Amino acid sequence: MADKLTTQKRLVAYFSMEIALENAMPSYSGGLGVLAGDTIRAAADLKLPMVAISLLYRKGFFTQILSEDGVQTEEPAEWRVEDFLKEEPARVSVPLENRRVELRCWRYDAVGARGHIVPIYFLDADLPSNEERDRNLTGSLYGGDSYYRLCQEVLLGIGGVRMLRALGYEDISRYHMNEGHAALLTLELLGEEAEKAGRESVIGEDIEKVRRKCVFTTHTPVPAGHDRFPMEFLTRAFPEQTGFFNLKDASSAELLKRVLQAESNFPDLHDAARRGASVNMTQLALGLSNFVNGVAKKHGEVSRRMFPEFLIEAITNGVHAATWAAPAFQQLFDRYIPSWREDNYSLRSALGLPVEEVWAAHLISKHELFETVRLKTGLKLDPEVFTIGFARRATSYKRADLILSDLDRLREIVKNAGKFQIVFAGKAHPNDGSGKEIIKKIFKAKKALKKNVQIVFLDNYNMELGGKITAGVDLWLNTPQFPLEASGTSGMKAALNGVPSLSILDGWWVEGHIEGVTGWSIGELHRGTDVSTDNAGEAESLYHKLGDVILPLYYNDRQKFLEVMLHAIAINGSFFNTQRMVQQYVTDAYLR
Numbered sequence: 001m002a003d004k005l006t007t008q009k010r011l012v013a014y015f016s017m018e019i020a021l022e023n024a025m026p027s028y029s030g031g032l033g034v035l036a037g038d039t040i041r042a043a044a045d046l047k048l049p050m051v052a053i054s055l056l057y058r059k060g061f062f063t064q065i066l067s068e069d070g071v072q073t074e075e076p077a078e079w080r081v082e083d084f085l086k087e088e089p090a091r092v093s094v095p096l097e098n099r100r101v102e103l104r105c106w107r108y109d110a111v112g113a114r115g116h117i118v119p120i121y122f123l124d125a126d127l128p129s130n131e132e133r134d135r136n137l138t139g140s141l142y143g144g145d146s147y148y149r150l151c152q153e154v155l156l157g158i159g160g161v162r163m164l165r166a167l168g169y170e171d172i173s174r175y176h177m178n179e180g181h182a183a184l185l186t187l188e189l190l191g192e193e194a195e196k197a198g199r200e201s202v203i204g205e206d207i208e209k210v211r212r213k214c215v216f217t218t219h220t221p222v223p224a225g226h227d228r229f230p231m232e233f234l235t236r237a238f239p240e241q242t243g244f245f246n247l248k249d250a251s252s253a254e255l256l257k258r259v260l261q262a263e264s265n266f267p268d269l270h271d272a273a274r275r276g277a278s279v280n281m282t283q284l285a286l287g288l289s290n291f292v293n294g295v296a297k298k299h300g301e302v303s304r305r306m307f308p309e310f311l312i313e314a315i316t317n318g319v320h321a322a323t324w325a326a327p328a329f330q331q332l333f334d335r336y337i338p339s340w341r342e343d344n345y346s347l348r349s350a351l352g353l354p355v356e357e358v359w360a361a362h363l364i365s366k367h368e369l370f371e372t373v374r375l376k377t378g379l380k381l382d383p384e385v386f387t388i389g390f391a392r393r394a395t396s397y398k399r400a401d402l403i404l405s406d407l408d409r410l411r412e413i414v415k416n417a418g419k420f421q422i423v424f425a426g427k428a429h430p431n432d433g434s435g436k437e438i439i440k441k442i443f444k445a446k447k448a449l450k451k452n453v454q455i456v457f458l459d460n461y462n463m464e465l466g467g468k469i470t471a472g473v474d475l476w477l478n479t480p481q482f483p484l485e486a487s488g489t490s491g492m493k494a495a496l497n498g499v500p501s502l503s504i505l506d507g508w509w510v511e512g513h514i515e516g517v518t519g520w521s522i523g524e525l526h527r528g529t530d531v532s533t534d535n536a537g538e539a540e541s542l543y544h545k546l547g548d549v550i551l552p553l554y555y556n557d558r559q560k561f562l563e564v565m566l567h568a569i570a571i572n573g574s575f576f577n578t579q580r581m582v583q584q585y586v587t588d589a590y591l592r
């Protein structure tokens with residue numbers, strides 16, 4: 001049966017390796033996926049003609065198991081796909097090595113505030129017609145080795161474009177690559193252009209046509225974070241090299257040279273592979289996009305420094321307001337700012353909200369978090385006590401342990417300025433040894449500080465927990481090593497719920513911070529883009545702000561503290577949302 005949606009013209013196809021749609025669907029690992037989900041929800045609210053493509057992961061990311069000492073082990077997060085998604089009849093196949101991998105897809109509808117639907121299609125290789133190893137390609141997110149990852153990216157990029165065609169989406173104006181994982185879609189589009197012109201090989205004209213349609217958002221401020229594969233992987237995956245990489249004139253050779261970082265003008269792919277060349281997915285996406293952006297103004301600057309030969313702009317990330325406002329705040333906004341769901345900008349009038357009601361909504365959110373803490377750990381936290389939240393992926397640059405640098409200092413702060421407690425959560429990537437060490441360190445500090453500072457670590461950080469923690473604490477702590485936090489979004493969720501940030505001036509906080517008005521900074525604004533290594537100085541600044549500024553405000557001048565809470569909503573909640581962000585993508589990128 002022909003579906004009205006699929007025959008409709010779509011402006012944008014949004015490709016992402018992970019998309020967070022529902023807590024019970026383990027289709028994401030963290031920030032990138034949450035951003036993708038929030039983008040799609042905002043696009044649906046704005047009635048944007050968008051369609052999205054991702055991969056299905058039957059074993060999800062993973063379930064985090066923590067021992068008494070904070071040792072993390074992982075288990076697959078199996079789920080019943082049919083409970084959430086609807087299978088589509090369309091089938092496509094993708095060449096891989098000397099086989100063809102057949103793909104089907106499963107559909108999820110994101111429904112906007114005014115009923116508009118953005119369909120998301122999850123590609124699935126788990127079909128009986130495929131060999132076992134191919135069926136497993138849509139098994140786990142960021143699992144397996146580097147070649148496994150490349151094969152997944154082949155399915156996402158090349159399989160994704162083919163699936164769009166099979167579903168009837170012939171006429172798509174923009175292909176938006178959310179990070180470099182989807183960059184191979186450009187090769188499929190090049191192949192399509194050549195085929196349309198009746199040619200076997202790709203020429204510069206095709207590149208221009210494809211480039212006009214592609215938009216690329218880069219998220220990673222360190223070179224090591226960019227996907228790079230040995231060329232040998234590509235010649236292994238595509239031994240015939242027909243269509244893909246079959247570039248045959250001067251301007252296409254120029255592109256190939258850059259992507260492969262090869263020396264000769266017409267690099268022979270097999271020869272390049274033998275000589276150890278690698279393919280850089282970011283270079284591929286950069287070379288074939290008409291609009292490229294970083295995810296915060298500072299990150300734009302860092303990206304331009306990394307890739308000086310490209311024009312890179314910045315569109316600062318946001319969060320989906322109606323998803324991340326806690327139930328108590330949703331009710332408060334519905335009552336006083338009824339248009340806030342369709343018009344997030346109207347949250348600026350939060351400055352006029354009755355402070356007693358804001359405080360009451362905050363206490364309800366705090367109570368809900370503490371109830372979750374009790375259910376997960378058996379611990380009862382005192383709601384009168386100032387509570388700090390820190391939840392994000394456990395990895396070294398995020399420095400969850402910065403606040404634990406000097407435990408005696410923390411004891412002193414409690415004595416002089418008042419009690420506080422800390423709620424932590426976060427998964428370490430299975431292969432990230434130093435991330436796992438950080439979790440153990442937090443467990444150790446928890447024991448050492450038992451009599452002075454109550455610390456809880458909640459396992460299995462996910463969307464639901466993220467929502468509870470960002471809304472239910474009194475202060476959101478963020479201590480990344482500058483400039484490695486490309487944007488960060490959890491502080492935006494906190495702001496929407498009136499929770500101010502205490503943060504390093506990195507990512508979005510460079511733009512969202514007004515000292516003492518929307519929150520507080522740790523350290524000074526960094527010039528340039530060099531990585532900060534001043535752990536001691538930044539810890540000192542953190543202790544000073546906490547002990548001398550924030551705790552005294554909370555305990556001795558609650559009215560002033562509440563003013564900061566109102567400004568967090570009015571100044572930051574009204575701006576750092578995906579409604580504003582998607583509107584910027586429309587005007588700056590999609591309609592360019």
Ligand SMILES: *Cc1c(COP(=O)(O)O)cnc(C)c1O
Nearest residue numbers: 030031392462463466488489490
């Ligand atoms: C919001 C969110 C993130 C991203 O937060 P950052 O501030 O970018 O670290 C990651 N994981 C979950 C579950 C989230 O809800």
